[in-house]
């Protein structure tokens with residue numbers, strides 16, 4: 493794997509490669525953009541490319557065991573050891589702005605065991621502090637990061653810390669990290685990946701190089717979904733609904749699965765469906781937005797295919813669904829909003845089970 497494995501972020505990858513090529517790597521970088529668009533994977537590739545030695549790693553095959561010196565017969569019968577065969581020269585990777593995938597550093601990074609590339613997230617924190625996984629990154633974890641940053645790299649040129657979903661740091665934890673960003677030890681890079689940069693303190697932002705990630709083009713999203721094993725027709729439908737985010741496409745896929753489990757004749761199916769919303773209001777809002785996007789896509793395709801009075805009917809429904817979609821960004825009851833949208837769509841001719849059929 494190298495930067496070529498990052499799809500749909502060509503300009504950003506170009507910019508990062510230029511940073512590596514120039515040798516002027518900022519000590520603090522913030523990768524920001526919607527969830528599910530490749531920020532974390534790119535951060536890992538960036539760390540690999542920084543630390544790549546560009547020379548293939550080879551190991552000689554283990555030598556055969558030496559004969560036992562106490563066993564005179566075996567020692568006498570043993571042939572003289574053959575000279576070690578010459579290994580062909582190691583392949584050298586000439587592109588210094590990308591990783592080679594074949595040197596010791598790249599092999600260690602690929603197996604998640606690189607001593608100088610540390611991923612800091614809530615799962616890592618749980619192991620570090622020996623406690624259950626929490627949703628926040630704590631001061632103690634950031635202090636530990638600061639301590640590691642003071643140490644010299646063990647193997648590679650750069651010590652890279654990737655703080656994944658950095659919005660999990662509450663302000664006190666961000667303040668604990670600030671010292672490292674203010675006086676970065678030489679050879680240290682801290683990458684924060686974040687969906688909403690407004691969740692970071694202005695003091696963190698002002699000390700960091702901002703790298704924006706755009707939404708994924710539908711073609712890239714489709715390719716990624718197919719590579720993950722989704723059927724091509726389903727991948728195309730999810731890519732259209734995914735709004736440029738792999739995470740959103742996965743939400744849409746989960747919804748479609750839920751919808752396909754509903755019994756079409758069940759009078760209470762809409763209420764049952766809406767009752768299944770998560771209790772967490774942030775998650776509920778995101779799910780309602782995804783479902784409204786699915787309804788909008790379906791209504792739009794029905795509107796495009798319709799004519800005469802049916803077209804007028806779908807125009808009214810489309811406007812109404814758009815209004816409801818806008819309301820999802822306000823402080824409303826998401827349960828009621830979803831129920832209203834589903835009931836009005838059903839009355840307008842778009843049934844919830846129609847959502848399972850891919851949008852043409």
Ligand SMILES: [Zn+2]
Nearest residue numbers: 544592595598
């Ligand atoms: Zn390498």
